[in-house]
Amino acid sequence: MTPLGPDLLFKTLADPTRRALFERLCREGEQTVGALTARAGVSQPAVSKHLGVLRDAGLVCDRHEGRQTHYRALPGALAPLLDWTSQMAGFWERRFDDLEDLLKRMDQ
Amino acid sequence: MTDIDTEKRIVVVEREIAYPPERLWRALTQPHLMEEWLMKNDFAPIVGHQFKLRGEWGGVLDCEVLEVEPQRMLSYTWDFASDDPAFALESVVTFTLTPTASGTHLRMEQAGFGPAQKQAYGGAYAGWKQFLDKLEQVSAQID
Numbered sequence: 001m002t003p004l005g006p007d008l009l010f011k012t013l014a015d016p017t018r019r020a021l022f023e024r025l026c027r028e029g030e031q032t033v034g035a036l037t038a039r040a041g042v043s044q045p046a047v048s049k050h051l052g053v054l055r056d057a058g059l060v061c062d063r064h065e066g067r068q069t070h071y072r073a074l075p076g077a078l079a080p081l082l083d084w085t086s087q088m089a090g091f092w093e094r095r096f097d098d099l100e101d102l103l104k105r106m107d108q
Numbered sequence: 109m110t111d112i113d114t115e116k117r118i119v120v121v122e123r124e125i126a127y128p129p130e131r132l133w134r135a136l137t138q139p140h141l142m143e144e145w146l147m148k149n150d151f152a153p154i155v156g157h158q159f160k161l162r163g164e165w166g167g168v169l170d171c172e173v174l175e176v177e178p179q180r181m182l183s184y185t186w187d188f189a190s191d192d193p194a195f196a197l198e199s200v201v202t203f204t205l206t207p208t209a210s211g212t213h214l215r216m217e218q219a220g221f222g223p224a225q226k227q228a229y230g231g232a233y234a235g236w237k238q239f240l241d242k243l244e245q246v247s248a249q250i251d
Contacts, residue, residue: 092121092218
Protein backbone atom coordinates (compact mmCIF):
# COMPACT_ATOMS: atom_id res chain seq x y z
CA MET A 1 0.00 0.00 0.00
CA THR A 2 1.54 3.26 -1.07
CA PRO A 3 1.41 6.19 1.37
CA LEU A 4 1.49 8.48 -1.63
CA GLY A 5 -1.63 10.36 -2.57
CA PRO A 6 -3.75 10.10 -5.68
CA ASP A 7 -2.02 13.02 -7.39
CA LEU A 8 1.17 11.05 -7.98
CA LEU A 9 -0.82 8.07 -9.22
CA PHE A 10 -2.75 10.26 -11.65
CA LYS A 11 0.43 11.84 -12.94
CA THR A 12 2.17 8.47 -13.25
CA LEU A 13 -0.70 6.88 -15.18
CA ALA A 14 -1.45 9.90 -17.36
CA ASP A 15 1.22 8.82 -19.86
CA PRO A 16 -0.46 6.42 -22.32
CA THR A 17 2.64 4.26 -22.94
CA ARG A 18 3.29 3.91 -19.24
CA ARG A 19 -0.36 3.17 -18.56
CA ALA A 20 -0.37 0.48 -21.26
CA LEU A 21 2.61 -1.21 -19.60
CA PHE A 22 0.84 -1.17 -16.25
CA GLU A 23 -2.36 -2.55 -17.80
CA ARG A 24 -0.45 -5.40 -19.41
CA LEU A 25 1.15 -6.34 -16.11
CA CYS A 26 -2.30 -6.25 -14.49
CA ARG A 27 -3.88 -8.42 -17.17
CA GLU A 28 -1.07 -10.82 -17.97
CA GLY A 29 0.92 -11.10 -14.76
CA GLU A 30 4.67 -10.91 -14.24
CA GLN A 31 6.85 -10.33 -17.30
CA THR A 32 10.45 -9.55 -18.17
CA VAL A 33 11.55 -6.18 -19.51
CA GLY A 34 12.38 -7.92 -22.80
CA ALA A 35 8.88 -9.37 -23.16
CA LEU A 36 7.31 -6.00 -22.38
CA THR A 37 9.59 -4.22 -24.88
CA ALA A 38 8.68 -6.66 -27.67
CA ARG A 39 5.12 -5.34 -27.72
CA ALA A 40 5.52 -1.83 -26.29
CA GLY A 41 6.32 -0.01 -29.52
CA VAL A 42 9.15 1.90 -27.83
CA SER A 43 12.82 1.11 -27.12
CA GLN A 44 13.97 -0.97 -24.17
CA PRO A 45 15.58 2.03 -22.41
CA ALA A 46 12.25 3.86 -22.72
CA VAL A 47 10.39 0.85 -21.32
CA SER A 48 12.87 0.56 -18.44
CA LYS A 49 12.45 4.24 -17.67
CA HIS A 50 8.65 3.94 -17.60
CA LEU A 51 8.91 0.88 -15.35
CA GLY A 52 11.15 2.86 -13.00
CA VAL A 53 8.53 5.61 -12.74
CA LEU A 54 5.81 3.01 -12.10
CA ARG A 55 8.01 1.42 -9.43
CA ASP A 56 8.64 4.78 -7.73
CA ALA A 57 4.88 5.32 -7.59
CA GLY A 58 4.43 1.93 -5.93
CA LEU A 59 2.47 0.52 -8.88
CA VAL A 60 4.91 -2.25 -9.82
CA CYS A 61 7.75 -4.14 -8.21
CA ASP A 62 10.78 -5.80 -9.81
CA ARG A 63 12.63 -9.03 -9.20
CA HIS A 64 16.06 -9.88 -10.56
CA GLU A 65 16.69 -13.41 -11.81
CA GLY A 66 20.03 -13.98 -13.49
CA ARG A 67 20.35 -11.32 -16.18
CA GLN A 68 16.63 -10.79 -16.45
CA THR A 69 14.49 -8.30 -14.55
CA HIS A 70 10.88 -9.34 -13.99
CA TYR A 71 8.15 -6.84 -13.22
CA ARG A 72 4.72 -7.40 -11.76
CA ALA A 73 1.84 -5.07 -10.99
CA LEU A 74 0.86 -4.08 -7.46
CA PRO A 75 -2.76 -3.11 -8.13
CA GLY A 76 -3.37 -2.47 -4.44
CA ALA A 77 -1.51 0.78 -5.03
CA LEU A 78 -4.57 2.02 -6.90
CA ALA A 79 -6.68 1.80 -3.76
CA PRO A 80 -6.49 5.56 -3.06
CA LEU A 81 -8.07 6.19 -6.45
CA LEU A 82 -10.99 3.97 -5.60
CA ASP A 83 -11.52 5.43 -2.17
CA TRP A 84 -14.41 7.69 -3.00
CA THR A 85 -14.46 9.53 0.29
CA SER A 86 -10.79 10.57 0.21
CA GLN A 87 -11.12 11.59 -3.43
CA MET A 88 -14.16 13.75 -2.78
CA ALA A 89 -12.65 15.29 0.34
CA GLY A 90 -9.60 16.31 -1.68
CA PHE A 91 -11.85 17.72 -4.39
CA TRP A 92 -13.75 19.90 -1.90
CA GLU A 93 -10.60 21.08 -0.14
CA ARG A 94 -9.30 22.36 -3.48
CA ARG A 95 -12.66 23.95 -4.31
CA PHE A 96 -12.68 25.73 -0.96
CA ASP A 97 -9.18 27.06 -1.62
CA ASP A 98 -10.56 28.60 -4.81
CA LEU A 99 -13.65 29.83 -2.95
CA GLU A 100 -11.52 31.68 -0.39
CA ASP A 101 -9.51 33.21 -3.20
CA LEU A 102 -12.72 34.37 -4.86
CA LEU A 103 -14.10 35.83 -1.60
CA LYS A 104 -10.98 37.95 -1.28
CA ARG A 105 -11.53 39.34 -4.77
CA MET A 106 -15.28 39.92 -4.51
CA ASP A 107 -16.59 43.47 -4.31
CA GLN A 108 -18.01 44.43 -0.96
CA MET B 109 -9.94 -0.59 1.15
CA THR B 110 -12.69 -2.84 -0.16
CA ASP B 111 -15.98 -1.03 -0.46
CA ILE B 112 -19.33 -2.71 -0.59
CA ASP B 113 -21.07 -1.67 -3.80
CA THR B 114 -24.01 0.08 -2.20
CA GLU B 115 -22.33 1.26 0.96
CA LYS B 116 -23.46 4.75 1.80
CA ARG B 117 -20.61 7.14 2.36
CA ILE B 118 -20.38 10.66 3.69
CA VAL B 119 -17.69 13.23 3.08
CA VAL B 120 -17.51 16.23 5.41
CA VAL B 121 -15.23 19.20 4.75
CA GLU B 122 -15.31 22.19 7.08
CA ARG B 123 -13.57 25.53 6.93
CA GLU B 124 -13.42 28.81 8.84
CA ILE B 125 -14.08 31.59 6.35
CA ALA B 126 -12.92 35.12 7.16
CA TYR B 127 -16.01 36.72 5.58
CA PRO B 128 -19.61 37.12 6.74
CA PRO B 129 -22.33 34.66 5.64
CA GLU B 130 -23.90 37.18 3.25
CA ARG B 131 -20.75 37.37 1.14
CA LEU B 132 -20.20 33.61 1.23
CA TRP B 133 -23.84 33.00 0.27
CA ARG B 134 -23.39 35.03 -2.90
CA ALA B 135 -20.35 32.98 -3.87
CA LEU B 136 -22.34 29.80 -3.27
CA THR B 137 -25.43 30.82 -5.25
CA GLN B 138 -24.57 33.26 -8.04
CA PRO B 139 -23.70 31.36 -11.24
CA HIS B 140 -20.88 33.65 -12.41
CA LEU B 141 -19.27 33.43 -8.96
CA MET B 142 -19.89 29.66 -8.63
CA GLU B 143 -18.07 29.21 -11.91
CA GLU B 144 -14.95 30.80 -10.43
CA TRP B 145 -14.55 28.27 -7.64
CA LEU B 146 -16.69 25.29 -8.58
CA MET B 147 -17.73 24.74 -12.21
CA LYS B 148 -19.66 26.24 -15.11
CA ASN B 149 -23.33 26.03 -14.22
CA ASP B 150 -26.91 27.22 -14.76
CA PHE B 151 -27.79 27.30 -11.08
CA ALA B 152 -30.68 29.24 -9.57
CA PRO B 153 -31.46 29.28 -5.82
CA ILE B 154 -34.98 27.91 -6.28
CA VAL B 155 -36.16 24.63 -4.79
CA GLY B 156 -36.82 22.14 -7.58
CA HIS B 157 -34.59 23.95 -10.10
CA GLN B 158 -32.63 21.46 -12.18
CA PHE B 159 -29.19 22.46 -13.36
CA LYS B 160 -25.91 21.08 -14.62
CA LEU B 161 -22.37 21.52 -13.41
CA ARG B 162 -19.87 21.20 -16.24
CA GLY B 163 -16.33 20.27 -15.32
CA GLU B 164 -13.32 21.38 -17.31
CA TRP B 165 -12.49 17.72 -17.90
CA GLY B 166 -15.71 17.31 -19.89
CA GLY B 167 -17.79 15.65 -17.20
CA VAL B 168 -21.33 16.86 -16.53
CA LEU B 169 -23.10 16.55 -13.19
CA ASP B 170 -26.90 16.48 -13.00
CA CYS B 171 -28.20 18.51 -10.08
CA GLU B 172 -31.48 19.59 -8.52
CA VAL B 173 -31.96 22.14 -5.75
CA LEU B 174 -33.44 20.50 -2.65
CA GLU B 175 -33.33 23.19 0.05
CA VAL B 176 -32.56 26.90 0.18
CA GLU B 177 -32.32 28.89 3.42
CA PRO B 178 -30.62 32.19 2.47
CA GLN B 179 -27.29 32.69 4.22
CA ARG B 180 -27.80 29.53 6.29
CA MET B 181 -28.17 26.39 4.23
CA LEU B 182 -28.11 25.16 0.64
CA SER B 183 -28.61 21.60 -0.56
CA TYR B 184 -28.68 20.03 -4.02
CA THR B 185 -28.33 16.66 -5.65
CA TRP B 186 -24.99 15.85 -7.27
CA ASP B 187 -25.36 12.97 -9.70
CA PHE B 188 -23.04 11.61 -12.33
CA ALA B 189 -24.73 9.31 -14.81
CA SER B 190 -22.56 6.56 -16.21
CA ASP B 191 -23.14 3.13 -17.70
CA ASP B 192 -20.02 2.08 -15.85
CA PRO B 193 -20.85 1.46 -12.18
CA ALA B 194 -17.27 2.40 -11.32
CA PHE B 195 -18.12 6.01 -12.17
CA ALA B 196 -21.86 6.40 -11.62
CA LEU B 197 -22.62 8.56 -8.62
CA GLU B 198 -25.75 9.70 -6.85
CA SER B 199 -25.26 12.03 -3.96
CA VAL B 200 -26.53 15.08 -2.11
CA VAL B 201 -24.34 18.08 -1.29
CA THR B 202 -25.33 20.28 1.67
CA PHE B 203 -23.63 23.55 2.61
CA THR B 204 -24.26 24.89 6.11
CA LEU B 205 -23.21 28.43 7.09
CA THR B 206 -22.82 29.41 10.74
CA PRO B 207 -21.84 32.98 11.69
CA THR B 208 -18.75 33.25 13.90
CA ALA B 209 -16.93 36.13 15.60
CA SER B 210 -14.43 36.23 12.75
CA GLY B 211 -16.69 35.38 9.81
CA THR B 212 -18.44 32.15 8.89
CA HIS B 213 -18.02 28.48 9.64
CA LEU B 214 -18.66 26.63 6.37
CA ARG B 215 -19.57 22.95 6.46
CA MET B 216 -19.96 20.85 3.31
CA GLU B 217 -21.44 17.40 3.60
CA GLN B 218 -21.69 15.09 0.59
CA ALA B 219 -23.66 11.94 1.21
CA GLY B 220 -24.59 9.22 -1.19
CA PHE B 221 -23.60 6.22 -3.10
CA GLY B 222 -20.08 6.39 -4.39
CA PRO B 223 -18.74 4.49 -7.35
CA ALA B 224 -18.97 0.76 -6.94
CA GLN B 225 -15.65 -0.96 -6.93
CA LYS B 226 -15.72 -3.35 -9.84
CA GLN B 227 -14.07 -6.21 -8.04
CA ALA B 228 -11.74 -7.04 -5.23
CA TYR B 229 -8.05 -6.68 -5.93
CA GLY B 230 -6.11 -9.77 -6.77
CA GLY B 231 -8.56 -11.34 -9.19
CA ALA B 232 -9.39 -10.53 -12.78
CA TYR B 233 -8.52 -7.06 -14.04
CA ALA B 234 -10.99 -6.71 -16.87
CA GLY B 235 -12.37 -3.19 -16.77
CA TRP B 236 -9.13 -1.57 -15.72
CA LYS B 237 -8.57 -0.19 -19.17
CA GLN B 238 -11.69 1.92 -19.11
CA PHE B 239 -10.89 3.01 -15.59
CA LEU B 240 -7.36 3.99 -16.50
CA ASP B 241 -8.49 5.84 -19.62
CA LYS B 242 -10.56 8.02 -17.33
CA LEU B 243 -7.45 8.76 -15.31
CA GLU B 244 -5.97 10.54 -18.27
CA GLN B 245 -8.93 12.87 -18.42
CA VAL B 246 -8.98 13.45 -14.66
CA SER B 247 -5.24 14.05 -14.52
CA ALA B 248 -5.76 17.16 -16.61
CA GLN B 249 -7.33 18.72 -13.54
CA ILE B 250 -4.26 18.22 -11.40
CA ASP B 251 -1.78 21.06 -11.25
